[in-house]
Amino acid sequence: METIARGVDARVRGDRIVEAWFGGYREPFKTPAARQAKGLEGRVILGVHRTGKHIVWELSTAEVQALAGGSGQPDAQWIVHLGMTGRLLVTTPDGPVADHTHARLRLKSGREIRFVDPRRFGRLELRDLRRTAGFAGAGKEPLTVGAEEFAGVFRGRKLAIKAALLNQSLLTGVGNIYADESLFRARIRPRRRAGRLTRAELERLRLGLREVLEHAIRLGGSSVSDYVDADGVRGFFQLEHCVYLRTGLPCRQCATPIRRILVAGRGTHFCPQCQR
Numbered sequence: 217m218e219t220i221a222r223g224v225d226a227r228v229r230g231d232r233i234v235e236a237w238f239g240g241y242r243e244p245f246k247t248p249a250a251r252q253a254k255g256l257e258g259r260v261i262l263g264v265h266r267t268g269k270h271i272v273w274e275l276s277t278a279e280v281q282a283l284a285g286g287s288g289q290p291d292a293q294w295i296v297h298l299g300m301t302g303r304l305l306v307t308t309p310d311g312p313v314a315d316h317t318h319a320r321l322r323l324k325s326g327r328e329i330r331f332v333d334p335r336r337f338g339r340l341e342l343r344d345l346r347r348t349a350g351f352a353g354a355g356k357e358p359l360t361v362g363a364e365e366f367a368g369v370f371r372g373r374k375l376a377i378k379a380a381l382l383n384q385s386l387l388t389g390v391g392n393i394y395a396d397e398s399l400f401r402a403r404i405r406p407r408r409r410a411g412r413l414t415r416a417e418l419e420r421l422r423l424g425l426r427e428v429l430e431h432a433i434r435l436g437g438s439s440v441s442d443y444v445d446a447d448g449v450r451g452f453f454q455l456e457h458c459v460y461l462r463t464g465l466p467c468r469q470c471a472t473p474i475r476r477i478l479v480a481g482r483g484t485h486f487c488p489q490c491q492r
């Protein structure tokens with residue numbers, strides 16, 4: 217499930233929902249289909265993360281520019297409970313439509329999100345956060361979290377900083393790419409214990425993470441190239457990665473070969489010279 221949320225997040229973060237279509241069955245909709253469509257259309261996707269058995273889309277009516285400026289708080293959530301047989305697909309509008317497709321969201325980038333569920337055990341819900349409480353359990357929003365709050369997230373944590381960055385109950389929507397790239401910018405080794413990082417290191421990390429995410433959002437908003445591969449790793453800013461998927465290639469700062477290790481089961485890339 218985590219993989220699904222991350223894969224989707226990497227491809228839709230910063231995108232805008234242009235049009236929403238829902239099928240005729242009643243079961244999959246906790247919020248009436250017409251109201252979901254009306255609430256989804258026009259909203260910007262701030263991030264996608266997993267909370268329990270749900271994939272939660274944080275949405276905002278604010279412009280992406282406002283988000284990059286730091287004022288982008290979600291004002292709605294689209295909550296997808298996959299049930300036993302539900303699937304979320306990222307595709308293009310002309311891709312063949314599978315049987316049992318109950319929802320299609322067309323995005324500004326040209327991508328299309330589809331919810332497919334043969335047995336209709338899954339559920340779709342739209343929450344207006346101006347009127348209803350948000351789905352519990354979500355972590356801090358990395359684009360807007362302040363220095364004090366960010367440091368507090370990692371205080372006393374014994375797990376590796378890379379694992380902590382990926383933990384959606386601490387920070388929402390930090391995918392594998394963003395974690396590796398932000399650790400490089402902050403010059404921190406991925407296996408360092410989160411709770412042992414100095415305040416200065418944490419601040420470098422907070423700013424590095426924001427920089428990486430804002431960059432991805434900017435490029436995502438203007439990119440028309442699509443990458444519908446299931447792995448969800450071929451992102452729009454692949455060409456500019458410093459470490460991610462650059463194993464053995466020279467570091468862009470110091471020419472030392474980039475190394476790959478596993479942290480929390482995830483491929484992790486870093487420069488052994490620049491990161492300490």
Ligand SMILES: [Zn+2]
Pocket residue numbers: 467468469470471472487488489490491
């Ligand atoms: Zn280096």
